[in-house]
Amino acid sequence: MVLSDIMGFSESDYLYNQSRAHSADLFFWKVRAWFWGITFTLSFFLIGNIMGALGIDIMGSITEAVIDWWNH
Numbered sequence: 829m830v831l832s833d834i835m836g837f838s839e840s841d842y843l844y845n846q847s848r849a850h851s852a853d854l855f856f857w858k859v860r861a862w863f864w865g866i867t868f869t870l871s872f873f874l875i876g877n878i879m880g881a882l883g884i885d886i887m888g889s890i891t892e893a894v895i896d897w898w899n900h
Contacts, residue, residue, distance in 0.1 A: 879886070
């Protein structure tokens with residue numbers, strides 16, 4: 829009642845618009861999450877591919893260190 833007198837629209841219109849705005853916020857959060865997820869995934873695949881081409885073997889080094897520690 830007060831909003832319709834002051835703002836020119838009813839409380840139900842205001843609540844409906846707020847729920848739509850919240851849905852839009854959630855949509856943009858999802859889009860941002862997908863964008864950064866895809867970006868990071870492709871970046872890490874590219875970095876891993878470059879490391880493999882240069883002969884850098886992180887998992888092999890970790891495995892050898894654990895085996896050496898276990899046998900020592």
